[in-house]
Amino acid sequence: MDIPYTTTARPDTGLWNAKIGIWLFLASEVMLFGGLFSAYVFLRLDALPGYWPHGLLNVPVGTMNTAILIGSSVTVVLAWAALKMRQFNRYKIYMGITILCGIIFLAVKLAYEWPDKFQHFGAYIRQDRLEKYEEYLGNHHMLERGLEPRVEITGHLHNHDALHDPNIHEYEVQLDQVNAAPTDPASDRPHFWPLPKSQKIAVIEKADVEHAEMFVPKHNTFFATYFTITGLHGLHVLGGVIVFTYFWLPIGANLYKRNPEHLANRVEVAGLFWHFVDLVWIFVFPLFYLL
């Protein structure tokens, strides 16, 4: 028994099956990420003044990854076009580039960006102790400027044991530039190029701290959403890379010899998925890195 319209279009709908299937699947994916992004909006709007952080992610690296992903969306189209023109070798090249882009994207995310966050520390100061740390927070200055208050001190944690050892009563933090020079107008807004850490060390008493943690998901709702959404997005990238690799290696690519159109259709469907993954990133990037 054969299922009709697996490679040829049904005349009245003008579509073959998998094309409808993938669009439906993508509709559900829109709802999935829609749910996550609506959580982002909800939590961000709910956050108390100063509690939604800014400028903690590496914008140039994020920009580079954006470019890589957009580039791969172009090459996957070229790969598909090559198949349509029955140019198998060009297909292999463009598909290879696409796969490579996906891998680079993931590597940057997993080997650089995430671990970099895990090395970064932040301590939320209790509302009634903010004044005590005014030299690092600069809230008088923020108030004058009509900006949101600062409630967190961030930087490199020197005494890492302090996180778990109840006998250590303070955190020694090598400050980020913004907390080292909080009243410097240059600190009012985040920068495109991340500034190097200052040499200044602050001692923060645990008793003054509401909540302190490395930049892991549970640090705050910003990182919770950031890691969840980029994690899920990363899984999608990984899924795409695996499927592309299958179509690129002989095991999948050999379909070309039997039915080149079928392979082209498969690449088209997977390519649509890839565009979607790209599109999600186009939302992730400004929402987390820029805004």
Next chain:
Amino acid sequence: MDVSTDLVSHHHAGHHPHQHDSGHDHHELGWWRKYVFSTDHKVIGIQYLITGLIFLLLGFTLMMLMRWQLAFPGRSLPLIGNLLERAVGPGAMPDGRMTPDFYNSLGAMHGTIMIFLGIVPVAFAAFGNFVVPLQIGAPDMTFPKINMASYWAFFVGGIVMLVSFFVPGGAAKGGWTSYTPLSVITDKGGIHHWFFNGQTLWLVGFILLITSSLLGAVNFITTIIQLRAKGLTWMRLPFFVWAQLVTAFLLLLAFPPLEAAIVMQLMDRIGATSFFMPTGLVVNGAAVAISGGGSPILWQHLFWFLGHPEVYVLILPGMGIVAEIIANNTRKPLWGYKSLVFAALVLGFLSFIVWAHHMWLTGMGSVVSAFFQTTTLIISIPSVIILSAFFISLWGGSIRFNTPMLFATAFLPMFGIGGLTGIPLSFNSADLYLHDTYYVIAHFHYIVAPGTIFALFAGIYYWFPKATGRRMNEFWGKVHFWPSLICMNVIFLPMFLQGMLSMHRRWYDGGQGWNIANEKVWGLSGFQWNVPISAAAWVMGLAQIPFIINFFWSIKRGEKVNDNPWQATTLEWAAPSPPPHGNFAVTPVAHRGPYEYSLPGRERDFTMQNEPIRDSDREAYAAAAAAHH
């Protein structure tokens, strides 16, 4: 499953043993591939049916246990109690007495199992899989392997849910709605494993169930769009297919936000994040060490964004089944086919913008409330249209009251009661009082239990001959029907009274310790009403025995019938019973609408969709059109 001789010869004619193309199926499927890891939509449908029915029975059993505690709070349950303590204990039923934790587990898992492992798999996946491709004249689903994956994701998800009864601490306790922050702090610490605990397994199981629904939904929609037989235009589709199509869209679009929410709840439980955890949360007198900043209400929004469309997932396939059976047994075209289709589409669309009517008590402000009250009232309109069309269809028909028709007819008033009692709930002023009482329980059970479940029974009796070539026994069908109908009403009618006395839906002692529950209404106090309710529930359990026996007995021994025993019009009855792999001996072509019963000028009172148009038909259509003007 035997293969019609026609098809076998046809197949062999074109078959060369050396050119085994990948698109071609293998003739000698082993037992495993044929009955277990099958890609045939009919086998998958039956797998879904059997698994789903087992889960329905299990979910029902959990409820029968709870009914003991509600009727006789704190009393030791003879025999069974001790067995359960040994099976899922310790601490479930010491000395046969149900602990509050175990009661909560039963409640949460009753709801979860009934809805997600019982009704949806049977109503959508089982009937949809078995019937839809046949009704549209297709050889199978568009993506048979994905179809198989869908069943197995469901199966494993179900197993995960079951396993959760046996882990330390027992199954999830947060209700089928799993409200945060309770569901995040529960089942943690002490004897609980960080992963193998009730609530976490509930979440993991859910992800599998959602995956299964998504795969199914994509498959159903694509199949309906692509594999309709020649001539089967949209307005010639049986209403059942429309109902399944809308249901599939609901599952496709409403489930993913819940999946997102479940991922976030998993993060909150395992990764200690605070998506749903508010700032300053105090548990048992101690501040919880979390960042805070999250929103418990966010969970409710995401849950009900699924939850409300889900209730239409529960009801629409039932409506579809009832439509087929009513048309068939009144021997008349379904009244208002176009309005029915339109109403189902509107229902599907509107069901996405009413969800917050489950959240009146969250203080969402008058503008938002007004919006959701309005949409909720508007959504009753298509429901009323559908129900009215069914009632009108009965009018003036010479009705055959066979077992499917009995169940289908009973569906109508039961669904009516359920739907009408939803209207007071849709006004937030009335719902402030009724929310979380037994009134709500009665409202939705009238829709799902004597509503949907009766429709499912109707469907099983109706399509059984297609799947097996035999009919289920009519007498035992009636023995199944009448006690079930009576018990359903004895169970759920008094719950309206209890609810209006303000009895809370999650009370563990059945209201014994609460003054309001001891006011009398119709001779019994709210609490005392529990006894007849529970008794009826147990009797209803017994009333399912004739069905179970009838079902299995009829597979082998039922009366043998021809391919179209109900003299029906739709395409599934043009296939052999049981249909072979690939379904139709000759690919059918549709020439007419789905319900051409009693067409004037025809010698039989039914004209199948694949019968070509004759002159007498044209005259009949012209006369009908003239009568309309």
